[in-house]
Amino acid sequence: MSIRYHQNIQPLAGLLAGFLLGAGLLVSGMTDPGKVLGFLDIGSHWNPSLMGVLGGAVMVSLLGFQFAKKMKHPWFDKQFYAPTKKEVDQPLIIGGLMFGIGWGLAGYCPGPALAGLALGNPEAPIFVGAMLLGGVLQNWWATRNK
């Protein structure tokens, strides 16, 4: 298979994976920040939906990534791009804690927030705009302090 062929088919593979993921987010109920907060808020009426979503998704990915070990390379590229870093460092934990604070505050993680752009949800463009700005600012700050 030629590189040229890969270049043509890669966007299609990206589109299909994104489409299935977006459809799955809607089906799973995760585009509703109320269900997400209902899971994270263990003080009120607990909503277990998120556990079902993560359980279903991880079950598939556990099996899927095991089988991938037998593959020499992906179908439409020369190599796999999985992260190789092993150590648990401070940015990972601080970043995770920060993300969790924002997630527990508004009930959106990046996927459902993006999906909300197509759902007529007036909160989504505001959250997504702020999220993009936050990421760009982090990138600027990290580059400046290198």
Added chain:
Amino acid sequence: MNSVFLGIPLLSVIGGIMIGLAAVGLYYSLGRIAGISGILFTSLGRNGGMWRWMFVGGLISGAGIMAQLLPEMNVVTRPNPGLIVLIAAGLIVGWGTRLGSGCTSGHGVCGMGRLSIRSLAAVGSFMAAGIIMATFVRHLLGVA
């Protein structure tokens, strides 16, 4: 809604399986981790790559089209927390997912599936902070 067990809705598990298949599909086809924050922010850069733009577009249109088929799932069941909370939350989610190299999809779905120690640590961090925030702080701030 039908429940599998312990009150977990059947649709949440079906949706989760779809998300898992999308993540595995992206890895088999392009060898890429389906981390939405990573793909989104890299797509903004100079070497964004067409597949990332298509992935983001696919995600948005996939949710939009599915909402036409399942309109009862397209709901927001909590009050709007207001402009300030939405902007503050968005900013720290953007900053945090960049700093921590991932979000619920990259660390949660893909990382845990790959049994990555880093991802397990990240999931522990954002779950703990999210639970503390949603359980205590939101009530104190009066954000329902």
